Amino acid sequence: MPAQILDGKKLSNEIKEGLKAEVEALKAKGVVPTIGMLLVGDDEASALYVGLKAKAATAIGGEGKTFKLPEDVTFEEIMELIDKLNNDPSIHGILVQLPLPKHLHDKEKAILDAIIPEKDVDGFHPTSIGNLVIGDDGFVGCTAFACMKLLELTGQDLKGKHAVVVGHSIEVGKPVSMLLFAKGCVVTIVHPDDPKLTEYTKQGDILILEMAKPKFVTGDMVKPGAIVIDTGSNWVDGKQVGDADKESVEQVAGWLSPSPGGVGPMIIAMLMYNLVKAAQQQSA
Numbered sequence: 001m002p003a004q005i006l007d008g009k010k011l012s013n014e015i016k017e018g019l020k021a022e023v024e025a026l027k028a029k030g031v032v033p034t035i036g037m038l039l040v041g042d043d044e045a046s047a048l049y050v051g052l053k054a055k056a057a058t059a060i061g062g063e064g065k066t067f068k069l070p071e072d073v074t075f076e077e078i079m080e081l082i083d084k085l086n087n088d089p090s091i092h093g094i095l096v097q098l099p100l101p102k103h104l105h106d107k108e109k110a111i112l113d114a115i116i117p118e119k120d121v122d123g124f125h126p127t128s129i130g131n132l133v134i135g136d137d138g139f140v141g142c143t144a145f146a147c148m149k150l151l152e153l154t155g156q157d158l159k160g161k162h163a164v165v166v167g168h169s170i171e172v173g174k175p176v177s178m179l180l181f182a183k184g185c186v187v188t189i190v191h192p193d194d195p196k197l198t199e200y201t202k203q204g205d206i207l208i209l210e211m212a213k214p215k216f217v218t219g220d221m222v223k224p225g226a227i228v229i230d231t232g233s234n235w236v237d238g239k240q241v242g243d244a245d246k247e248s249v250e251q252v253a254g255w256l257s258p259s260p261g262g263v264g265p266m267i268i269a270m271l272m273y274n275l276v277k278a279a280q281q282q283s284a
C-alpha cells in the first residue's frame with residue numbers, strides 16, 4: 001500500500017484560518033500583528049518565499065512589511081535597520097531571509113543575534129534555541145515546528161519511536177531533534193554525508209530529511225511503514241524537488257510529507273503562529 005501523503009498545504013490553511021480569530025481580538029485592541037522582513041539581494045527563491053510570507057500575514061488579517069535591500073548593503077546598514085525595527089512598537093516580528101549574500105556570510109550570526117528575542121519569530125536567536133533546549137516557552141523555529149505538526153497529523157504515538165534526523169542545522173536538524181526527544185523519541189542525528197547513512201536511515205520509524213540533496217533518499221533507504229518528513233527544497237531545472245525520491249519512497253513509507261506540498265506551506269503557517277504569539281505577548 002502506498003504511503004499516506006501528509007498534506008501540508010491543507011493543514012497550513014487550517015492553521016492560518018484558526019489564527020484569524022486571534023488576530024481579530026488583537027485588532028479590537030488596536031494591534032495589527034506585523035512582521036518586518038529583510039530581503040537582501042536578488043535571490044529568486046528568497047523573493048518567492050518572502051512574498052508568500054507577506055501574503056500569509058495579510059491573509060490572517062495582519063501585515064507583512066518587506067525591506068528590500070541591495071546585494072551590496074553593508075553590515076552596518078542592516079544592523080541599523082534591525083535596531084530600528086527592534087524599537088518600533090508597530091513591528092512584532094523580525095525576520096532576515098536567508099541565505100544572505102556571500103560578503104555577509106561571516107556576519108550572519110551577528111545579524112541574527114541582533115534581533116531582540118521578543119521579536120524572534122524565526123526562532124534562530126540563541127535565547128530561542130536555549131529555551132527550546134531547556135524546555136521553556138519561546139519561539140520554536142518554523143521548519144522544526146512544521147515537522148512536529150506534520151507528525152501529529154499521522155495520529156501516531158511518538159513515544160519510544162526511533163527518529164533519525166539527517167541534517168543538523170540550527171534551522172531544522174538541531175531544534176527538531178530536541179522536540180522529538182521531548183516527545184519521548186529515541187533520536188539519532190546523522191550528517192548527510194555519513195558513509196553509513198543508509199544503515200541509519202533504515203532504522204528510522206521517523207525519518208526527517210534536511211540534506212539539500214535532490215531526490216537522494218530512495219525507497220531502499222527507508223524502513224517499511226516509516227513516517228518520512230522531507231524538508232528538502234531543492235531547485236532542479238526551475239522546479240522544486242525534495243531530498244526524497246518521492247516515487248520510490250512512497251512505495252515503502254507509511255506516511256510521506258512531500259516536497260513541494262508538505263513542510264514548505266507549514267513553515268509559513270508556523271511563522272504566522274509565532275507572529276500572532278509575539279503580538280499577543282507584546283500587547284499583553
Ligand SMILES: Nc1nc(=O)c2c([nH]1)NC[C@@H]1CN(c3ccc(C(=O)N[C@@H](CCC(=O)O)C(=O)O)cc3)C=[N+]21
Pocket residue numbers: 049052095096097098099122142143233240259260261262263264265266267268
Ligand atoms: N530567515 C529565514 N526563515 C525561513 O523560514 C527561511 C529562510 N530564512 N530561508 C529559506 C527557507 C526556506 N523557506 C521556505 C518557505 C516556504 C516554502 C513553501 O511554501 N514552499 C511550497 C512551494 C511554494 C511555491 O512554489 O509556491 C511547498 O513546498 O509546497 C518553502 C521554503 C523558508 N526559509
